[in-house]
Amino acid sequence: xxxxxxxxxxxxxxxxxxxxxxxxxxxxADGAKFDAKGMILHHIADDYSWHLWDTKDENGQxxxxxxxLPVILYTDGNLDVFMSSEFHHGExxxxxxxxxxxxxxxxxxxxxxxxxxxFSFTKNVASMFIASLILLLVFTGVAKAYARxxxxxxxxxxxxxxxxxxxxxxxxxxxxxxxxxxxxxxxxMLTLFFFIWVNNLLGLIPTGANASGNIxxxxxxxxFTLLITNISANAGYWKHIFAMPGVPWPMLIIMIPVExxxxxxxxxxxxxxxxxxxxxxxxxxxxxxxxIFLFKNVAMGAPVGFFVVAIxxxxxxxxALQAYIFTLLSSLFIGLAIEDHDHxxxxxxx
Amino acid sequence: xxxxxxxIGLIFWTSLFFxxxxxxxxxxxWKPILDSVDERSRSIEEALQSAERAKTxxxxxxxxxxxxxxxxxxxxxxxxxxxxxxADKLVSEAHEKATxxxxxxxxxxxxxxxxxxMAALTEVKNQVANLSLSxxxxxxxxxxxxxxxxxxxxxxxxxxxxVN
Numbered sequence: 274x275x276x277x278x279x280x281x282x283x284x285x286x287x288x289x290x291x292x293x294x295x296x297x298x299x300x301x302a303d304g305a306k307f308d309a310k311g312m313i314l315h316h317i318a319d320d321y322s323w324h325l326w327d328t329k330d331e332n333g334q335x336x337x338x339x340x341x342l343p344v345i346l347y348t349d350g351n352l353d354v355f356m357s358s359e360f361h362h363g364e365x366x367x368x369x370x371x372x373x374x375x376x377x378x379x380x381x382x383x384x385x386x387x388x389x390x391x392f393s394f395t396k397n398v399a400s401m402f403i404a405s406l407i408l409l410l411v412f413t414g415v416a417k418a419y420a421r422x423x424x425x426x427x428x429x430x431x432x433x434x435x436x437x438x439x440x441x442x443x444x445x446x447x448x449x450x451x452x453x454x455x456x457x458x459x460x461x462m463l464t465l466f467f468f469i470w471v472n473n474l475l476g477l478i479p480t481g482a483n484a485s486g487n488i489x490x491x492x493x494x495x496x497f498t499l500l501i502t503n504i505s506a507n508a509g510y511w512k513h514i515f516a517m518p519g520v521p522w523p524m525l526i527i528m529i530p531v532e533x534x535x536x537x538x539x540x541x542x543x544x545x546x547x548x549x550x551x552x553x554x555x556x557x558x559x560x561x562x563x564x565i566f567l568f569k570n571v572a573m574g575a576p577v578g579f580f581v582v583a584i585x586x587x588x589x590x591x592x593a594l595q596a597y598i599f600t601l602l603s604s605l606f607i608g609l610a611i612e613d614h615d616h617x618x619x620x621x622x623x
Numbered sequence: 624x625x626x627x628x629x630x631i632g633l634i635f636w637t638s639l640f641f642x643x644x645x646x647x648x649x650x651x652x653w654k655p656i657l658d659s660v661d662e663r664s665r666s667i668e669e670a671l672q673s674a675e676r677a678k679t680x681x682x683x684x685x686x687x688x689x690x691x692x693x694x695x696x697x698x699x700x701x702x703x704x705x706x707x708x709x710a711d712k713l714v715s716e717a718h719e720k721a722t723x724x725x726x727x728x729x730x731x732x733x734x735x736x737x738x739x740x741m742a743a744l745t746e747v748k749n750q751v752a753n754l755s756l757s758x759x760x761x762x763x764x765x766x767x768x769x770x771x772x773x774x775x776x777x778x779x780x781x782x783x784x785x786v787n
């Protein structure tokens with residue numbers, strides 16, 4: 274334990290120097306007071322380019338070093354595709370035909386006021402793309418390892434992933450969905466777990482995106498669970514919603530709306546939980562880092578660094594935990610929707 | 624507010640990536656991995672079962688062997704007992720026969736001795752009789768060389784006759 278704290282402290286000391294490196298350009302850039310809230314919101318929000326760092330040339334002019342990403346817009350029946358670098362970090366407008374696009378508070382709007390459907394390949398999408406590539410490479414590699422030496426003990430990456438896959442199967446999916454039907458849902462649950470987990474981990478890398486802390490990301494996955502739950506639900510599930518057994522019919526007037534809302538609250542909770550946990554973690558880390566700039570004191574680097582490192586370790590745990598909880602609750606909701614209600618009641622009476 | 628407003632673009636890309644990853648992993652990762660794991664656990668299960676079977680088979684064979692061994696041992700003991708009994712019987716029979724034969728021979732010998740002895744005795748008697756006769760003859764011849772002697776003898780015989 275002492276050793277661990279000593280290590281954390283050693284890492285924290287690095288923040289004195291890195292903090293100094295960060296601290297100098299930022300407030301000087303505009304001379305204004307450091308805007309912690311703006312910085313934090315900017316970091317957890319999506320972006321059209323992948324911002325890496327800023328440099329300052331000899332004239333004191335700040336330059337953003339970032340990877341431009343494709344902007345894909347659908348406006349008034351026209352599909353416009355261009356690189357985000359054409360905006361020059363919001364300094365210029367992009368004109369395509371009669372459409373004039375400009376960056377307004379991190380969003381692309383048409384100056385003529387037309388509705389812009391924004392399908393841009395943003396930073397979060399790029400991060401998700403990397404996560405997807407990692408997932409495909411890792412698990413097809415693991416599958417090949419099984420094909421290469423059938424019936425043998427796993428090794429390497431295979432040995433790392435097998436317990437996780439079996440954990441999801443044996444301790445998450447089977448207990449909730451049951452031995453008989455779990456095979457249909459297992460691929461979804463495994464993909465869900467690893468997709469969330471890898472995206473969470475990529476979000477923890479400094480300069481990384483915050484894909485899994487974005488409400489659109491969590492909404493999409495929650496909607497998948499909602500759809501699967503309600504499509505695969507059996508008669509018993511709908512009976513419990515529209516005609517709760519053992520409830521007098523006047524009560525049903527209240528119960529039916531409550532149950533109908535209940536269909537949506539479950540995935541809604543999934544959406545909010547993942548979003549809030551991941552975003553909160555990022556906000557905590559960014560807030561701690563902001564202290565260095567707020568106090569304009571290099572010595573703050575040590576305590577801030579200590580907490581940042583500690584919180585980052587916590588976030589590593591949260592990354593896996595939230596992926597697990599999302600998967601567990603998804604299996605639970607699906608399991609509840611497809612379980613055999615009659616048998617359960619019979620069992621309850623005995 | 625912007626933080627909790629989902630963007631249509633990200634929803635689209637998340638759905639797209641998630642579905643692609645799901646479909647590809649289902650076909651090229653989860654199915655082969657889970658099949659292999661199931662296959663392996665089945666083969667391990669089978670191996671354990673066959674090991675269990677081999678163990679029971681082994682113990683059965685061992686018990687069988689032991690039974691066979693015990694049977695063989697019993698058989699051997701029985702055979703040895705029988706052989707010993709036969710040998711004993713043979714010996715005792717031979718002994719009996721020998722004793723009998725000996726006694727018979729002794730008896731024969733005794734008989735032979737007896738008859739020899741009788742024969743010898745008879746021979747001796749005959750010899751004695753012959754000798755006595757020849758002696759008597761010699762004596763008689765000597766005594767009856769003279770007439771008086773012959774007369775005396777006749778007288779003697781006569782006396783004997785008279786007595787009778």
